[in-house]
Amino acid sequence: MCRTDFQFKMTALGVLFVLAAALSAGRAARADRFEEDATWSDGFLQEERIGLTETMRLIAGQIEVLLTQKTGASAFVCRGEPICAIQLLPAFYAQRQYQPLWLDEQGLRPTALSLIRAVFSATDDGLDPSDYHLDTMIAAQEAVGSGRVSLTDHSPEQWAEFDIVFTDAFLLYCSHLSGGRINPQTLHNDWVISVPAIDMMEVLNEVVTETQLDRAIDRLRPSHRGYAELRARLIKLREIQVQGGWPQVPDGDTLEPDIRDARVLPLRHRLLADGDLPVTEFPEAPDHFDEELVAAVKRFQMRHGLKADGRVGRRTLEALNTTVAQRIRQIELNLERWRWVPGDLGDRYIYVNTADFRLEVVEHNHVSLEMPVIVGKPARRTPVFSSQMTYMVVNPExxxxxxxxxxxxxxxxxxxxxxxxxxxxxxxxxxxxxxxxxxxxxxxxxxxxxxxxxxxxxxxPGPSNALGRFKFMFPNQFAVYLHDTPHRGLFGRIERDFSSGCIRISDPVALAEYLIREDPSWSSRKLRKILDQRKTEVIHIAKPIWVHLLYLTTWVDSDGTLQFRKDIYDLDAELAKALGRRRTHAVYGGIAGRFGRVSGNVN
Known part of the structure; x- marks a missing residue:
């Protein structure tokens, strides 16, 4: 069932009013140019205008009939497509006397054609074009045919339905592109992300030409470098998929360095396919597991979160034989997660990717400090949220x-x-x-x-204290924080999901010194003195810093390397299942984030 919250109604209606005004201005400009170029007599031109205006009047009348009959309805279908914005559209179209938004006497407006192209390319963002009425919009484009809206082959009601479908497609696509298809808080009770609203009226104020519409849609995408780079890798993987994907490595015993084995040749081809093995001339013995191939295997292992020993055992073979289609789906799921992330992470912040067991301190888009961490076990998983770190405790109870x-x-x-x-x-x-x-x-x-x-x-406080010598506090509903640990050996593990939800960090002294470096009342020497005294001390951070706890199973790192990780909490499968539901039951629950969030997200 489609439903809409009040915040989205106000925001989306404002968006549509501005878009309508812009399109009207564009139509007037085109009419002026047409009149300047006309070669017909004034009488003939006037007769044509009257006829065309009558066509639009009839279509407007049918839009009014369709929408006034559905005012307050919870379900509405046009051209066989469920219209999720039915609670918004009557008021919007009434303000413009029910005039079509995407049609004029000349046929589909340039913005309509631009929207078709944008939706057709939705796969580049990991979205499904069929979710946004693509077939119906293409049918409208084909119906125009001769370049004019005719009542011969299609009734005013049919043209009215086409216009409504375009409007709904625009809202739903922009909603999902900007704020995600899924509301994460309806999927995970430990995923609390607040996405600020964006003033779409300003964004769409100049949407007149198709180029401007394209730019407006592009601005709705998450602005994070991580999103853009992952999106680019998705496009590249689709190209590999079109070419047939990458080869599978046959099962068998562990492939050891320096051996000769028939399976080494498909291994070589597999690592060439995604760039882990540089493209060079084939060696004289391509079935030899030589040093160059060992280095390529280690590169593959490192970017898949595996032990980089250069041996092709069970887990490495499993990662190698994950199909390109599966990797594409993994990227699509993580692009969705990026759409849930606040647009501004801050100029300076602490970032923890739970699936990567790693913490980074980022300043002006550059990593200034990083370290391995231990995160929550699957039964007590680390939540996803953002909060400001305001103080730390030395020698805590x-x-x-x-x-x-x-x-x-x-x-x-x-x-x-x-x-x-x-x-x-x-x-x-x-x-x-x-x-x-x-x-x-x-x-x-x-x-x-x-x-x-x-x-x-x-x-x-003491050597056996579970929090070690430090805890770093950022208020949150989960009572989760960063802390030291007396059990240092676990940081040597590849997968580090051992905690009860809090995050154990490997170098708390380095983080503490970073946090006090701009506070003249503190120094490294003073900090270490308190540590030695085992005295509990609360240190308020002079410049509070944002902490973002996220969960990404694939991303592009600062070196431009595409990384994949094991889905330790099985959240990919859960998200894939939710995304697989047909949007017949979608709600515009996301236009209110990014442009408020439309409630068109799947619950």
Whole structure:
């Protein structure tokens, strides 16, 4: 069912009014040029105008009939296409006396042809042109045929339906291009992204010619470099797909460096296909796993998040044999995720890609600091959101979250009387700050569980503290933050999804020093002195910095390398399923982000 929220109604109607005014100005300009070039007598020209105006009047009358009958309706079909903007269109067309927006006496306006071309190219953005009434718009283009709108082959009602379909296609396509097809918060309860509105009236104020319409649509795309580069790689992969894709490497035992094997030749061709193996003359022994091929395998492994050992084992073979169609789909899914990201990440921000287990500090589009991180395990996954980091705590206490206390610590306490003393954990009866401390040795921990657990655990600062020596705070509803860890060995793993949702960082001192570098009241020496004293200290960050936690399973890195990662939370499959639903049940739930967000997104 299509539905629209009030914010989108106001925004989208304003967009359409401006677009209509611009198109009217364009029509007047074309009429002036036509009159200057006319060779017919004034009487003949006037007669022609009267006839053409009558055609448009009849079409306008049918638009009025169609829309006034559907005012307040929740479902409306034109030319066999569901119209999602039905709650918006009556008021919009009424303001323009129901005159067609995309048609005039000469046929389809240039903006209509431009819209057809834009929708036809929607695949470049990972969108499906058939979702935006492409076939019906092409049918309208073919119906014009001779270059004029005729009532001989098509009735005024049919032309009216064509115009309504074009308007709906424009709104739905712009909505999805700017804010995404899916509202992420209806798909994931731990995905909270707020996309600011964009003033579409300003963007579309000069939409008169097809070039201007193209530019207006282009400005609706996410402005992030990451989106543009991933989009360009999608286009290249489609070219590879048209040429037949890339070869598969036959299954078998692990391919080791320096061996000779018949499977080495298809491996060589596979790595040539996407550029990991440079194009050079073939070696005399193409079935030899030589040093050049080993280096190519390592490049492939590094950009797929695999152990770069140059051996082609099970996981590397699986990645090699992922088809180009599967990689195209993976890019399409991540382009959708980019459309959910706020347009302005800030001049200076901390960026964590959970799927890459990596943190970057970005200043003016350049990475100034990066480090590996440990993220939430699939059962307690790290959420996606943005917030400002405002302070950090040196030598922090750790108030153990309820879930960890009950599910992880309680079973250990049952079988280990020294558990709390060994880890430096104090036990309080109640979660109130005034709750009294109690001696855990007097508690029969077997009598408690998730439905009966009044205790609060607090771990003192020290070498065994789970937060290590630092925690970095940015307020959020998930109580997630960045922190140090005493368990350094896990950073050597390739996949690092071991935490309970918070993000453990490998070099907290480097991050802390970065955050205080512009604060004259702090220095590296002072910071390290507090660390040595094991004194808890709260440091307010002089210039708060945005933190963006995202989840991308493919992206183009700062070196221009296309990266792919394992979908550790199985979110790609979930998103693909949601995107696969036909938009018959779509809502314009996204014109309100980017131009407010239209609620045309799939719930």
């Amino acid at each position: 750790w108030t153990v979250p309820f879930t960890i206390a009950v599910e992880d610590m309680l079973p250990q306490a049952v079988g280990d009387p020294e558990f709390f003393d060994r880890l430096g954990i104090r036990v309080y009866f109640g979660w109130d700050e005034k709750a009294p401390p109690i001696d855990p040795s007097y508690i029969d921990w077997r009598a408690y569980g998730s439905n009966n657990f009044p205790f609060r655990f607090v771990q003192a």
